[in-house]
Amino acid sequence: MARRYNAPMPRRQSLPLLWLLSDARNDAGLEQALRALPAGSGFVFRHYHLNDTARRQRFDELARIARQHGHVVVLAGSEDWGADGTYGPPGRLGGGLRLATAHDGDELQAAVDSKVDGIFLSPVFPTASHPGAETLGIHGFHVLAQQSPVPVIALGGMTHDRARELDWPRWGAIDGLG
Secondary structure, three states: OOOOOOOOOOOOOOOOOEEEEOOHHHHHHHHHHHHHOOOOOEEEEOOOOOOHHHHHHHHHHHHHHHHHOOOEEEEEOOOOOOOOEEEEOHHHOOOOEEEEEEOOHHHHHHHHHOOOOEEEEOOOOOOOOOOOOOOOHHHHHHHHHOOOOOOEEEOOOOOHHHHHHHOOOOEEEOOOOO
């Protein structure tokens, strides 16, 4: 039986098509990656591996570069560091652009019910972030994503080639943008 999703609140700003997410393993190349992204892309700063002081310092450095290149800057976490929005589970999102994470239909519904602006749906393909985890695959991703009234961003093992294979315009990656 197909799910019926409630309509979200109007988006406060346009949602980028391409997203870079930060991680410990891509940290050394983030400045270069941000400069190489097309203007108007999105950047999700995660960096869960750093302590609070180092994390804030790294956020400020990368946010400055991202903004110089016209990117939307989103922060994973509840801190008020001047980001354009927040990223994470629907129940933990703050203000601005609200981007939720979801891995199945129930989590997708929870995100829609929380009136988010976008949903990172993952993992589409096998990914280094979650080795051995079950993936949605192309068909599973489309079944869920096409039911959502909220823009869906494909995540998990995404590269330019896989985005073409998936035939989905909005996607993000940690390692797959090089």
